[in-house]
Amino acid sequence: MTAVEADEFKLDDAIAVLERTPAALGAMLAGLPETWVRATEGEGTWSPYDVIGHLIHGEHTDWIPRARHILAGETRAFEPFDRMAQFRESQGKSLSELLTTFADLRRENLDALIGMNLTEADFARRGLHPELGEVTLGQLLATWVVHDLDHVVQVARTMAKVYKDATGPWSAYLSILRDRQK
C-alpha cells in the first residue's frame, strides 16, 4: 500500500460505513410492497431481495474469511466467491428474515474485525486473489465498503426503474433511469 492509499483508508471511517449498511437497507426495504422488492433491471439482473441474499453470502464467505486468510500468511489464493449463492440460499426466506440475518452477521463480523487490533502495517499485508492476483488487506477492507455502497446504489436504481415510464417527460431529468440500461 502506498503512502497515498494509507492516507485514504482509515479503519474507523470504513467501520462507520459498514456498521450503517444493514440499517440503511432495512430502512429502505423492510415492509416495502413486492413491486419494489422483487423488481429487477431485466433478465439476469438482481432484485433488492436478491441483493440482500448476496450480501449475506459475503458476510459468511468473503470479507472476514479473506482477512483471516491474509493475516494467517496463506500463500494459496482465496476461495473464489460464488456470485449466485443467494439464489439457492435465500429460498423460502422472507425479506425481513434476510435483513435480520444480514444485520446480525455484519455485527459479528465487525466485532471480529475490531478484535483483530489491526495496525497500519497490517493493511499492507498481502494475499492472493484467484483472478486479480496480489492484493492487500487494506484494499480488501476498502472494497468491503465500496461493495456495500455499490449494492445500495443497485437497490435504489432498480426500484427507480419501476417508474421509468410513469415519470413521463420528467425522465429527461432523471439520469438514474438510464444508468446500466439494458
Add this chain to the structure above:
Amino acid sequence: MTAVEADEFKLDDAIAVLERTPAALGAMLAGLPETWVRATEGEGTWSPYDVIGHLIHGEHTDWIPRARHILAGETRAFEPFDRMAQFRESQGKSLSELLTTFADLRRENLDALIGMNLTEADFARRGLHPELGEVTLGQLLATWVVHDLDHVVQVARTMAKVYKDATGPWSAYLSILRDRQK
C-alpha cells in the same frame, strides 16, 4: 396518462417509498465522519450534505406546491425549481439538523398528499412545466419517488468514490466507481 402508466403508478406504492427515504438517508449518514459527508465527485458536484439540503428545498417548493397547482386548475407554468438553493439555505446548519428538517417536512407533505384523497382520475390532471411542457399529476408523483431514489444513488456513489484508489485491483469489479466519471 395512458392505461399502462396508470397501471404502473399506484399511490400506496409511491408513498411506501417516499415515507422511507428520510430514515434511509438518516441511517446512512447520521453521525458519519466528514470524510464521507462532505465528499463530492469533483467540482460542481454535490456532497451528501448538499443533497439533503436539496431534498429539503424540494419539500418546501416542488412536490406538494406543484400538486396543489395542478389540482387548482392553474394554467400558468409551475414556478421553476432552484437547484442551487441548498448552498444558501443549508449555511450554518449541521447535517443532523438537516436530516431532522427533511424528515419533518416529508411527514407533513405525505399527510398533505393523503389528505388530498386523490382518485385515479386526478392522476390524469394536467399542469404546465416551465421547460417540459404538459405533465400529469401522476407523472409528478412518480417523479417525486424516482427523484428520491436518484439522490440515494448519488449519496452512495459519491461516498464510494472516496475509496476509488484504496480498493486497488478490485476497482475492476466495482462498476460504481466509473458511473458518472468526470
